[in-house]
Amino acid sequence: MSMERPRAGQDEAHRLATLKAMQRLLPLMCAIYFLSFIDRTNVGMAKSALQHQLGIGPETYGLGAGIFFWGYALLEVPSNLMTYRVGPRTWIARIAITWGALSAAMMFVQGDWSFIALRVLLGIAEAGLFPALMYVTTLWFAQKDRSVAVGWIYTAPSMGLIVGSILGGALLQLDGLLGLAGWQWMFLLEGLPTIVLGVILFFVFPDRPKAASWLTPGEADVLESYAAGGASPHHVKGAWLTALKQPTTLLMGLVYFFNQVGFVGLYFFAPAMVGQMHASSPFIVGLLSSSVGFGFLLGILILPRIHRHVSNDFVFLAVLTAGFAISAAVFMVIPTPAVRIALFVITAFFGGGILPIYWAVSMKRLHGVQAASGLAMINTIGLLGGFAGPYIFGLVEKSTGTSLSAFGVIVVTAVIGLALIPLLARAFHANAHAFPAVEKPA
Incomplete structure (x- = not known):
């Protein structure tokens, strides 16, 4: 029985530290993924206006909407390697700031080629975000807790589709304000919050438990110990x-x-x-x-x-x-x-x-x-x-x-x-x- 008590106490310490980490990190992780879905899908709300005002036809719209995923897919692995090298805080902040700026820049679309070019750049900028968030879960959470964390992160895109559609519809009604079309206001006002959140993440998002000022040394140690316990050694070349x-x-x-x-x-x-x-x-x-x-x-x-x-x-x-x-x-x-x-x-x-x-x-x-x-x-x-x-x-x-x-x-x-x-x-x-x-x- 004497061997069980220390382990039970360590498990309880880990449970409490995990709860604290989830309360601190998951809102930020969900927020950035939520904004990414608003910024990648808001072209859906702008489709009709882009067609009528700029002459962007349905086939060009479909190409531009989907071509986002080319840059995202091709650069996903290199981007995630950068997450490992420079740390999640710096790299996720970089992703957010650049894609927020490019999302806002969609207000300057003039026709087919500028629409497609900005969608390609948006995919390149956002590449690696989801894998980076998954990488963060491996640094902070034990294997048994990762499914809970990932489940919460997955609610972000669904909420992005709900809120983004309603918000986009409301912003489109600003058509004509200060000489801008409604779709221009939508891209601008939905891109700027992403830039702001990226800056916030750079200053408040810790790379790993031992870098978190809101954890005690003991809490940081137990989180890193349990998270490392789920890793598998890479023996075979x-x-x-x-x-x-x-x-x-x-x-x-x-x-x-x-x-x-x-x-x-x-x-x-x-x-x-x-x-x-x-x-x-x-x-x-x-x-x-x-x-x-x-x-x-x-x-x-x-x-x-x-x-x-x-x-x-x-x-x-x-x-x-x-x-x-x-x-x-x-x-x-x-x-x-x-x-x-x-x-x-x-x-x-x-x-x-x-x-x-x-x-x-x-x-x-x-x-x-x-x-x-x-x-x-x-x-x-x-x-x-x-x-x-x-x-x-x-x-x-x-x-x-x-x-x-x-x-x-x-x-x-x-x-x-x-x-x-x-x-x-x-x-x-x-x-x-x-x-x-x-x-x-x-």
């Missing part, structure tokens, strides 16, 4: 290549890719779709478009909790993917606006709520340096789906004359993703010896 060579990595990346084609396309084109339902004002367009973010939020709050009680990961993935396809198909056959708004919620519930499940399934079977390389590859493939989705949605709108028909893209890509899931399950089972699932602690 070239071990990071192992995950990249596995079919499981490619197949999971492809399943994620096809999800992102449909889901990213949906949230970039939702305001245009609502506008084509004859919404009466930009504010109403924004309010109704927020239904996508609301469905996303419900999905990430509910589905991971159900997943805890599911024995077969791949059946669960298949059910959610089928729900994504079916809700989109129902949208296409029921023209009633009220029903379609409800189907925005349901479709986003499945399409967005499945995202934490992808990472939970992958992280269960990838460890140490293999996890670093494998998860980065899966995310990079998915980000390319984020480029393809808006571009394909734009092409469909151009050819059909309505963005609402792009729900057919969701149906097709979800069905392809559904067809890949049995192959993914087979690949995971075949490679179980290389990537055994992590067992829950007793």
Whole structure:
């Protein structure tokens, strides 16, 4: 019994220190990710104005909306290496300040080429933000606490879609104030807070527990000790290549890719779709478009909790993917606006709520340096789906004359993703010896 008491006391000290760290860090981490989603998706609210005032057609809009993900994907790994080298505080602040400035600079768009160029630069500036936030969780939190931290961080993009749509609709109504168009006010007033938060982060966000003035030395020591306890040694030279060579990595990346084609396309084109339902004002367009973010939020709050009680990961993935396809198909056959708004919620519930499940399934079977390389590859493939989705949605709108028909893209890509899931399950089972699932602690 004498050996148990010190350990129990250490566990309690760690629990209290973790709670303090979460209360201090997670609001800042959620805030910066929240603003990033507002700044990357606000072009959706500006789509109609850009088309009518600057002549930016749906296919160019789709290209510009999606091309953000090219720079983001290609520079994600180098950017995260910089996070490691210079520290999260400096690098996340740099990301925020540069992307906030570029988001505000969107007010100077003059036509197709300036629109596309600024979207490329915005993706380059923001590259590495999400991996940097994940890296921070490994420095501060034990393995058992990371899912809680990541869950809270994932609420930020869903809230960004909700608040961003409503706020964007309100700012568009400033049209003509001081000679600026409503979309110019929106880009300016949504970019500036990101710059301010970046400056704040530089001064208040500690790199690691021992740099936090609000922790005692004992609290910092116990946090770093438990966080390091989840790390795996990297013994084998070239071990990071192992995950990249596995079919499981490619197949999971492809399943994620096809999800992102449909889901990213949906949230970039939702305001245009609502506008084509004859919404009466930009504010109403924004309010109704927020239904996508609301469905996303419900999905990430509910589905991971159900997943805890599911024995077969791949059946669960298949059910959610089928729900994504079916809700989109129902949208296409029921023209009633009220029903379609409800189907925005349901479709986003499945399409967005499945995202934490992808990472939970992958992280269960990838460890140490293999996890670093494998998860980065899966995310990079998915980000390319984020480029393809808006571009394909734009092409469909151009050819059909309505963005609402792009729900057919969701149906097709979800069905392809559904067809890949049995192959993914087979690949995971075949490679179980290389990537055994992590067992829950007793």
